[in-house]
Amino acid sequence: MTETWDTIAVWYAEQLRTGSAMHEFSRDILLDCLPKTLAGQQVLDLGCGEGIITRALAARGARALGIDPFPRMIEQAQAATKNGPSGARYAVDDGCTLATVATGSVDWVTAGLSLNNVPDLSAALTAVRRVLVPGGRLVFTIPHPCFEAPHATWTAAAQGRPRRVVGDYHVEGFWRSDNPQGVRRAGNQHRMLSTYLTTLVGHGFLIEATAEPTPSAQVAAEQPQRAALPPFFLVRASSKK
Template sequence: MYCDQIRERDPAYRPRRATHALGSPFPRCDYHWRFVCDCCGRPRIFHGIAYCPRRDAMVCVECSPAERAVRRRFWAWSYYFSLRCPWHTGFHPALDRLEHEGRHPWQLRPGDFRRRRWMSPSDEIPLRWTTRVGPTSRVSDATVRKGWDDVAGWWVERYTEKGDINREWVIDPALLAIVGDVRGQRILDAGCGNGYLSRILARQGARVVGVDLSPRLLAIAKAYEAQDPLGIRFRQSDLAKLSTIESGAFDLIISNVVLQDVRRLDAALRELHRVLRSDGRLIFSITHPAFDIPPAHWVREPPDSDRAEERPFIAVDRYFDRVALYWGPSGQPELVGFHRPLRDFTEGLRQAGFVIVRLEEPRPLPEAIRRRYRQFADQLRIPNFLMIEARKA
């Protein structure tokens, strides 16, 4: 596959015999297969892994502290990934660029090539994330709570004080622009998780209460509050039953990428309406009902590619299904959420007594594209998230 692409641009290039993925539409030679990262021990496609000559070791895009998409045309490509070294200072080009420059470790040391050093011994391309669907009737609140408790440690590892990369670079800039000045406002962080957004709002002068279904995530939020007190109160509660909160207690409710995971959505919207003051605002973000998994998935060609241009389109099917979604990274416990068509959210808001005043589909910040092109390029084509502002009628 890749040898043929290169040969089309460079007639002097000598293609190699394909030895991997022979039964697929994307057969590949050894040079263009998968190489094992010396940090995590997992294989990565050749254009998503770099070589450190001082360490004599490989580092993949997931283990590198930072990455760049260097805009420089070579062979069939207009850019290459450059990965920050986890052992020394500086960045290293990925193996596709090194091969072009004649600096691939197999080119420099033929003995490593003969031993196929670093090459993945398996022809299997494992899934990075696992997903499956099932009937919503089999899911209880306890199932949802256990899922979040089970992944709490892994989930929080992905966060900084600004949240994960999607919250920091896509969702929260748009969300906070809609929220505006929060000084003195009583705010409910509905589904607060580890409390990172509660802390951002409290530092801006809001009086914040955070609620979440997961005791383990709340314990983490409370630990942060104990280390650096900001006056935030955290409570364990199901959003569909906020019985410990009096009616009209809040000026503003924010729910950030939460409501798609709530089992009893209509009941939750009624409760959020109840605890909001008259003419108060509910602002929430969700994974986009039209483009989340399910009903959508990106088609990768080949399936382990890290390049945005090798994801030619997104396939959408069974959008109107209402199903439970079990998902998570391979090797981790499953979380459970729910796919619903957009109408379930808009009609639920109307029946609860809200009036929708704004709908946004946030895009990555320009700086996000510059610094994290691999993660965000797709979101320049199709929105991953949807944001709604509604008022209590």
């Protein structure tokens, strides 16, 4: 069977419910770029999945809306909220259009590991810019494209640790992992780092911060081979007034 985010939604939600160090790390570095309190702020979580980031935004007081185009993913997010009402709301919507979100209605957009899934980055950034208030901000993480390029593997241990093997960095587009237990068996879009940055600038965003954080202690303990590489690239950008 060809997997999609819809077909793996239940599996994905279960991974996060039982604790995924990588997803918790991605959430935490993204949240570090946001104010500690978001009371009164409208925050859109683009590609919310089962809601790990949306719930955290609501816990900071935001009026948090999570959107995802895959109905089963939204069902998982709504089910997680039912276990303890978080105040987060969810809707089925495509990040490339954000058709359910009013123009100029959002103070912050978060996108945790989701812009690398939208098929049209330019359309998504057009939609994000439309829904943000002037001066509103976009904060996103993506798998670091330099190290998580299509079909990247590991060598045998060298100097005590396996090394990342990366090829085909310049070949942009959809690819699917062969790992039957991997998240990216649902497929995702590879884009060069420069493509993300130039597309952002071309859509009227000012890049305020970028980061390539060292893996958390928990990620490094679970996957020691990753200790010396940044698994994610993070950007905070503001929409020009």
